[in-house]
Amino acid sequence: MGSQPVSLAFREATPEDIPLLLPLIKRAYRGSASRAGWTTEADLVADDRIDAAGLLTKISQPTGAVLVATDTSSGSFVSCCEVLHHPGSNAAYFGLFAVDPLLQGGGIGKTVLAFAEGYAREKWGVERMEMTVIWTREELIAWYGRRGYVKTGERREFPYAELVNGKALRDDLWFEVLEKDLVAAA
Template identity: 55%
Template sequence: MQPEPAFRAAGPADVPAVVALVESAYRGEASRAGWTTEADLLDGQRTDEAGVAEVVARPGSVVLLAEAEGDLLACCHLERRSAAAYFGMFSVRPAMQGGGIGRAVLERAERHAREEWGIDRMEMTVIEQRADLIAWYERRGYVRTGEYEPFPYGDERFGVPLRPDLRFERLVKAL
């Protein structure tokens, strides 16, 4: 049984731990311990300290941390936008994936958008080729919009693509 997480907003001192968690959940061999790996789609980094520090400090933005017994288990980034809250950088420690912590983080993020910001819609973008992840979000009430954004090919801050057809699809949920 996994521990019940405690939630808090990240501060500047948390940036290195957040980067390490995000990288472990999506890139390299360590990420293959979980089901959210993008190692077959992308190489290189998923994020870096400068990018995480920027979203931690940005007004209208919060990085939520889920911790238990002093260990960082999961995180996500929420950004307040005009019509919706944007959900991203969602990461769960690979060995703990599939145990409900991700669901708890998503529910907490939705509650934050609704109760703290008064926003009634959440949106995100997911790499279209991540059918298993999109299905997971659909089971939690997210709807595929058929709206796409190009992958930032050539910008290695977001990784090195291993295939030429990557793009993001927008998913939305009324809160």
């Protein structure tokens, strides 16, 4: 974890990126490869996190984008995330955040999160960013806290019925909602 600094280039994902994005997302969230990083959910959920159809839906969302971060020296995908504007509101949602587990701990996550916040502010003029994190992920919630996110006190249900090719390993999962004031942070 935390290898040499990586220079990043950002862009919106296209449908052609799906074959490269799916393995990155799975490595970051699920299975034995995810254990190389600190953001694994392998002890909580045993599924694929998202499939090609679900990723295409997110990429094609007219009020959102899947952002890709590539290593400028190799061109390889090292991170991605989703940003989604809530039409009629001053908020955007941040999710589907994946950093290659072998590169976690080196600042890529902070850089990608900051880019996504700036993207949402500039593209939609939003003032707040929200996200959901599984309540058991205290270390991850603390990481977001150090980046200005606070718990709202709102809980959202875990989508047990929407798991992709697998199952949850616990029956007590739910999401903690976190929020950041992007105006104050700017």
